[in-house]
Amino acid sequence: MFDKYIFEDPYFFWLFALFPLLIGWYIWKNNKQQATLKISSVSGFKYKKSFLVRLRPILFILRLLALSLIILGLARPRTVDVSSRTKTTKGIDIVMAIDVSASMLAKDLKPNRLEALKEVAAEFVKERPSDRIGLVVYAGESFTKTPLTSDKSIVLSAMNQIEYNTILENGTAIGMGLATAVNRLKDSKAKSKVIILLTDGSNNAGFIDPKIASELAMEYGIKTYTIGLGTNGMALAPVAILPNGAFRYERVKVEIDEPLLKEIAKMTGGKYFRATDNKKLEAIYEEINKLEKTDVEEFKFYNYQEKFRILVLIAIGLLFFELLLKHTLFRSFI
Template identity: 70%
Template sequence: MFANFTFENPEFFWLFLLLPLAVAWYIWKRNKQTAELKISTTRGFKIKSGWLSKLRPILFVLRMLVMALIIMALARPRTVDVSTQTSSTQGIDIVMAIDVSASMLARDLQPNRLDALKEVAEEFIRDRPGDRIGLVVYAGESFTKTPITSDKAIVLDALEDIEYNNVLENGTAIGSGLATAVNRLKDSEAESKVIILLTDGVNNSGFIDPNTASELAVEFGIKVYTIGVGSNGMALSPIAIRPNGRFQFGNVQVEIDEELLKEIASSTGGKYFRATDNEKLEDIYAEIDSLEKTEIEEFRYYNYDEKYRPLVLLAGGLLLFEVLLRLTIFRSFI
């Protein structure tokens, strides 16, 4: 209830320390002003205690209430309503180029490489509210899954829909995947343009040389982060398709063209990463997220509602009431 209730001048509350002094002064002064008559006996006197004399201290109580209300008014109580508005001053356009070849179903990451990537990429996308993001998928060939857009719902739906199928020719066309991603960004007017290229193999398909694609990225001012995903040594990977259409898995040597990925990243001003397990993959996307920051400008609007006026009016009313009592009912005691 009082979360947004503040005082502009709380230092005036120190004046409350004067009130006990005023009470002490009033008691001392009243005792000094009380007349005292000593007689041997009150027999023969009709003693009648008047109710006005007992109520006389109410004048002082009213005066104290007036002082307390004035102190609270001087402290300027008010409520504040804060509203914020954010805007991106330097948005980043990002294309995620994802290898969807059959080897991405290898189970050295849990539950497999592709699903592990989708889980981490989803969090990465949600954490980039001010950026536009697009998706490119590739195997033996490549195509755009979704162009760069600020609508994260569309991107997340497209990411969830990514899976291995027979639509794309099998293989790993790193050059084609990178070139398609460059094509998505070449006309972008964003201050920063980034490609996150992920693969688990070597370039063995496609008609575009990866080095040619990286030169295009340099020409259009696009930075490329490359990620090689897969454990060291052997990994349980698809090796054949059974009659029922399911994959048969067997241990296969993990081969990633790290030299090529390092060269692509280095020539474009990016960085190469190696993800050997789920945790490492999460760390990689977290590091890329920290390296590519979007400048956010936040505007805060404060709406103040001053509450001191009712206190001043109440203090004035009590003061007037006290003066009227002093000049009428309690006049004989002044």
Template identity: 70%
Template sequence: MLSNFEFVNPQLFWLFLLLPLVALWYFFKRNHQTATLKISSIKGFKTPKNWLARLRPLLFVLRLLALAAIIVALARPRTVDESTRTVSNKGIDIVMAIDVSASMLARDLKPNRLEALKNVAARFIRDRVTDRIGLVEYAGESFTKTPLTSDKSIVLTSLKSITYNTVIEGGTAIGSGLATSVNRLKESRAKSKVIILLTDGVNNTGFIDPKIASELAVEFGIKVYTIGLGTNGMAQSPIGIRADGGFQYGMQQVEIDETLLKEIAETTGGKYFRATNNTRLEQIYEEINELEKTDIEEFKYTNYNELFRLWVLLALGFLGLELLLRYTVFKSFV
């Protein structure tokens, strides 16, 4: 409730330290505030108790309250209402090309390469608040999973549904995956167009040469970041299918065409990364997130509601009441 309340000059509250001093001064000087008469004895005077005399310090209390209200008014209390408006007219269009071949089920990343990628990619997508993002799946062939959209819920739902299946032809067609991604971005008018191409193998199928696809990316002003996914050496990978339909795992050599991935990245002005574990994969996406910054303009509007006038009126009210009582009810004591 008080989060939007502030004082412009809070240092003036130190003046409250003067009020106890003023009160002490009044306490010691109160008997000298009115005229006195010295007589030898008052035995002949009837001295009934006078309640007005006892209430006379009320005048001083009213004056102290007026001083306190003035101090608060000088400190300038006010409420602050802030609103912001974010404008981004220089967004980035990003297509994530994801390898979904059987080798992506290898368990060198936990729980496997594909699920590790999906977890990290989901955080990356959430961070790209103002950008449009699309998804492309590829194995032996490729297709668009999600076209470019700024609706992150759609992209995240599509990403979650990506699994290995036997519908897509087997193999790894890097050229096809890259060409499909380029096709999604070629008509884009964004200030920056980016493809994040991830694979854990070598280009061993498809009708499009990856080098030709990378040249198309250059022609349309698209930057490609390539990620080679997998440990160095051997990895527990699917080697067959059991009778129950599940995969049989065994140790296999990890083969990633790093030369090709580096060439694609270099040709398009991107960068090549190698992810050998979950932590490194997270670091790669964080680095890409930093490299591809979106220009965001934030306009802040502040509305101040000054409240000092209320305290000034309160101080005048206390002073007015004091004067009224002083020259009416307590007139005989002045």
């Protein structure tokens, strides 16, 4: 209830330190005002304090309450309603180009490369509320899964639907995946244009050379971060489809064209990363998230409502009430 209240001048609370002195002064003065009579014996007197005598300290209590309210009023209690509005300058447009070839079902990442990527990439999308994001998928050919959009629910839904299928020609067309991503970004007016290209193999399909696609990205000022996905050495990967439609897995050598990925990143001003397990993949996306920051201005509006007036009015009321009692009910004791 009181968490919304703030005090503009809290140093007035030091005045409460005077209250023990006031109470001591009142007790001393009250004792001095009472007349005394010395006699040898009081056994013949029956004395009982009247009800009004017992209530007399209420005058002092009313005055202390009034002073307390005045001190609270001097401290200027107020409530504040804070509203904020954010303004984003031209943000960052990001296209994620994702390899969906059969090798992405390899189990060196858990549960497999593709599912591990989807989980990490979804978290990356959630942490980019001010940017537009698009998705491109590729194997032996490529297509746009989701055009650039600021609606993260659409991107996340499309990300969740990414899976290996036989619609795309098998293979790894890195050049085509990169070129399609460039095509999504070339007309963008964003202050920064970024491609995150992920693959677990080497360019062995498609009719666009990766170096030509890199030159296109460089011409349009598009930075490309490349990620090689896969463990070092051997990995359990699908090598054939059984008659029942399931994959037959064998341990095969992981072959990623790292020189090509490094060259693409270098030409476009990006950076190359190698993800050999789930944790490293997560760390890579966290680093890219830090490297590509969007400038966001936040404006805060404060609406103050002063609350000292009601306290002062109550204090004045208590003082008048004390004065009324003093000159009516307790008049004979003053």
